[in-house]
Amino acid sequence: MSPLFSFEGLTVSGAGRQRLGDLxxxxxxxxxxxxxxxxxxxxxxLLRCCNRLDAPTAGSVRFRGDDVAVxxxxxxxxRVGMVFQAPVAFxxxxxxxxxxxxxxxxxxxxxxxxxxxxxxxxxxxxxAGTLSGGEAQRMVLARCLVTGPEVLLLDEPTxxxxxxxxxxxxxxxxxxxxxxxxxxxVSHDLDQLRRLADHVVVLxxxxxxxxxxxxxxxxxxxxxxxxxxx
Amino acid sequence: xxxxxxxxxxxxxxxxxxxxxGVSASQRLALEREMVVAVARSLVQxxxxxxALLAVVDDDTPLVWSWLWVIVIVFFAGAxxxxxxxxxxxxxxxxxxxxxxxxAVSLAIVYGFDIFPLSGxxxxxxxxxxxxxxxxxxxxGATRVAEIAGDHRAEIEARLALGLPGREALRPFLRSAxxxxxxxQIENTAGLGIVFLPGAMTGLILAGVSPMAAVRTQLAxxxxxxxxVAITTIAIVLGAARLIMTPDDRLLPVARRMY
Numbered sequence: 001m002s003p004l005f006s007f008e009g010l011t012v013s014g015a016g017r018q019r020l021g022d023l024x025x026x027x028x029x030x031x032x033x034x035x036x037x038x039x040x041x042x043x044x045x046l047l048r049c050c051n052r053l054d055a056p057t058a059g060s061v062r063f064r065g066d067d068v069a070v071x072x073x074x075x076x077x078x079r080v081g082m083v084f085q086a087p088v089a090f091x092x093x094x095x096x097x098x099x100x101x102x103x104x105x106x107x108x109x110x111x112x113x114x115x116x117x118x119x120x121x122x123x124x125x126x127x128a129g130t131l132s133g134g135e136a137q138r139m140v141l142a143r144c145l146v147t148g149p150e151v152l153l154l155d156e157p158t159x160x161x162x163x164x165x166x167x168x169x170x171x172x173x174x175x176x177x178x179x180x181x182x183x184x185x186v187s188h189d190l191d192q193l194r195r196l197a198d199h200v201v202v203l204x205x206x207x208x209x210x211x212x213x214x215x216x217x218x219x220x221x222x223x224x225x226x227x228x229x230x
Numbered sequence: 231x232x233x234x235x236x237x238x239x240x241x242x243x244x245x246x247x248x249x250x251x252g253v254s255a256s257q258r259l260a261l262e263r264e265m266v267v268a269v270a271r272s273l274v275q276x277x278x279x280x281x282a283l284l285a286v287v288d289d290d291t292p293l294v295w296s297w298l299w300v301i302v303i304v305f306f307a308g309a310x311x312x313x314x315x316x317x318x319x320x321x322x323x324x325x326x327x328x329x330x331x332x333x334a335v336s337l338a339i340v341y342g343f344d345i346f347p348l349s350g351x352x353x354x355x356x357x358x359x360x361x362x363x364x365x366x367x368x369x370x371g372a373t374r375v376a377e378i379a380g381d382h383r384a385e386i387e388a389r390l391a392l393g394l395p396g397r398e399a400l401r402p403f404l405r406s407a408x409x410x411x412x413x414x415q416i417e418n419t420a421g422l423g424i425v426f427l428p429g430a431m432t433g434l435i436l437a438g439v440s441p442m443a444a445v446r447t448q449l450a451x452x453x454x455x456x457x458x459v460a461i462t463t464i465a466i467v468l469g470a471a472r473l474i475m476t477p478d479d480r481l482l483p484v485a486r487r488m489y
Contacts, residue, residue, distance in 0.1 A: 015483065051391055053480055073478040078393035088388040091402075101392045140388075147393060 134165025
């Protein structure tokens with residue numbers, strides 16, 4: 001089975017600095033992979049390359065064996081859903097938000113998707129701007145699910161949420177993963193990594209420092225030091 | 231004596247500018263330097279233009295000099311828009327092209343329908359009025375697109391991440407940029423004769439043209455200017471939207487000019 005994502009010599013430069021440098025590694029096509037690393041390590045950039053919001057300066061990104069650079073970007077983005085750090089609610093109701101992803105979505109399907117992210121179906125008519133942070137992030141998740149993605153990319157999706165909302169989102173992520181929807185999370189929270197990760201990737205200074213199972217004890221010293229100190 | 235009065239009036243208007251600069255400084259708007267530069271430039275430019283116009287309006291001067299002047303106006307207007315958004319490298323030719331196209335159509339209407347006789351005396355002022363108004367709205371439109379790319383990046387990228395085309399992801403913001411840029415000219419046209427007293431009409435009446443003929447001329451000019459402003463601004467804003475997106479629908483970082 002092809003990896004979910006594979007990176008070969010991936011380099012991303014811009015604004016006078018290198019954000020990823022000659023990065024090589026793979027992300028398995030199962031469960032939840034959590035990418036951790038110090039600030040500025042290139043975690044978000046790596047995720048954005050997976051969704052093609054950023055493009056490599058050199059090297060390649062492959063999605064299930066296909067070079068992302070030759071795929072139709074719009075079709076690819078609908079297969080690879082992305083949730084950002086701060087929930088972005090578009091103007092209008094929750095249904096209006098879901099219709100941005102699919103203008104023809106029926107109210108019934110929209111309610112099903114809200115139920116899937118544990119939001120009340122009655123919220124469909126609610127102004128999206130009035131949702132709490134946790135509700136808004138789950139609505140954003142539902143909006144991603146409208147396109148029927150094969151994977152979800154989540155860039156520190158709980159950093160703006162309180163502890164109960166964080167737990168709810170993590171439980172939801174686990175349910176979706178158990179239903180066969182693989183996910184790639186970027187996180188700076190090692191407790192979250194321990195709660196959530198089936199697979200771990202550590203980036204340091206824009207390089208692939210280590211990847212493996214969360215319980216593995218074969219990490220190099222620099223990675224072990226980072227994981228213990230954080 | 232008349233000249234002495236005109237110069238004192240000019241000096242008085244500069245005192246008013248000094249007050250505006252003082253207000254800007256007290257409110258820390260950081261507009262003082264730009265206002266001083268704008269006043270100094272306009273003073274030098276208009277004095278030079280006054281001298282040059284003396285030569286151009288002379289009936290013995292070939293019309294080609296007026297046309298060359300119009301070309302300079304078109305390039306200057308394009309360069310002014312491009313200078314406001316330095317992070318959009320293709321803006322110069324986009325703005326020059328939009329201004330040139332609108333100038334060509336406007337002048338074709340003005341002279342094709344004999345609103346004014348084609349002469350050195352009319353060509354430069356008419357082109358200046360059309361392109362000058364388009365320049366203002368073009369600068370506002372291009373600047374707004376640059377601001378949007380920075381201020382609304384998260385919302386635009388959230389739309390792109392859902393698989394929307396770049397133009398679609400920008401659409402709600404482009405609408406607001408266009409309204410902001412074009413609305414003043416619409417208001418100007420709507421307020422014609424009440425708020426805004428048209429100079430061309432007044433000049434024609436003073437020159438002995440019948441009031442109704444002067445009104446018709448003024449209205450035709452205003453409509454040409456309004457259409458020119460709308461078309462130039464739409465071209466610049468939609469073109470700018472293309473400049474900030476890559477062909478594979480990624481939003482480029484746009485460093486906008488800070489005031």
